[in-house]
Amino acid sequence: MDFAFTPEQEALRKEVRDFLAKELTPAVRAEMEAANEGRPLHRSACETPLLKALFQKIADRGWVGISYPKEYGGQGGDRISQYLVEEELYRENITVSLGGSGAPAIMAAGTEEQKRHFIPKLISGEFMFCQGFTEPSGGADLASLRCRAVADGDHFVINGQKMYTSNAESATHVYLMARTDTTVPKHEGISIFLIPMDTPGITVRPLWTIQNNPPAPQTTTYGHGRTNETFYDNVRVHKSCILGEVNKGWRVGSMGLNLDRVGAARYLISVKRDEDIVNLVKKSMDLGDYTPAKDPAMRDKLAELWTEAQVCRLMTLRSMSIVERGGKFTYEGSAEKVWAPEHGVRTTEAITQMLGQYGQLLNGSPHAIRSGLFAHNVLGSFQSGINHGSVQVMRDQVARRGLGLPRAKRG
């Protein structure tokens, strides 16, 4: 087993590092700081001149959507190269993610027309999906969804409500799961629609998470804490908006979610935070007569978290390698989705412990450290164990698909 990257991959990593060292001038960094919403910067949210220019240079180098075929605007490259580029950019708080499971699902199940319409514009940043899967009745049991799409000639008319539709306020399209047949078993009557957000009948209402109560400082790792409720009132769409076959949306949606779990972002959210803490401790942390860098317990904790982060990274690379080789990918993404968010919780807890009781104060308290950044990060970290499939449900998938155990007996 060879864990090394190829010379070409190492050269690519160096090229990205050199690029960032040259391009992230103090003026660019100042714009990055001003635009920062805590989340890594995406080109769709960058309107200022220097950031626009930066993202254009990144795009010109072909670093967005590297693993997508050339005819759809990608580079026809391998996933590991894409990962290496994402890893380097993410360390500088920049993301070139295509935003969720829409793009991989379109590549796997879309028509030629859909691929040509969506993929180049997702790569260029002109299009951005939000994902409308979860409903008020529950997200873990997704197949019970009630949002209805009723056929009407060449069209479908959609009515229903979705919960936690993150980024709906800025997305151009929604990647929506709706029920198209109520007479068959629940997994078999579901379809996926790709719908422009400006279609009449769609309403977006903000839904703030605990991380934003009181309002979080801009610099939290988990962003500003906004997700959305979305309402669909007689939304009329042409049947060509369906991704894959009618009533076969369950398979397409699950596959897209699984593929989207394979990537640098999840691992890097945790690892970057780890690295930030180590840098903080190394450079500036001197709390009166307590210096965390010299405290044996804190040093052990940081070493332990770093080691856990490396496990996370290897799990990510393993999953990518399986997908790259066309292997069967069933539970690996779920295992990663358990490990990374829980590592994230442990990391944010470690820093608040280090800061003592003041580390628990939220934004607004006169005694809060760095506007309560670390306390807000603790709250934010719990979300990542829920969004994109909760860790409990992921554990169940590992037990069934990874360990071959029967379905759990509940109740």
Ligand SMILES: Cc1cc2nc3c(=O)[nH]c(=O)nc-3n(C[C@H](O)[C@H](O)[C@H](O)COP(=O)(O)OP(=O)(O)OC[C@H]3O[C@@H](n4cnc5c(N)ncnc54)[C@H](O)[C@@H]3O)c2cc1C
């Ligand atoms: C910040 C945030 C962003 C999100 N963004 C999106 C988005 O963009 N698009 C979207 O569609 N959804 C999104 N979600 C929704 C997310 O996928 C769901 O919250 C998640 O699937 C759990 O669903 P639920 O909240 O309805 O909880 P429920 O399904 O009601 O579950 C409640 C609890 O019971 C546990 N549970 C349920 N069933 C089982 C089981 N079989 N075995 C073990 N435990 C179980 C769950 O793990 C959970 O802890 C987001 C959620 C959050 C918090």
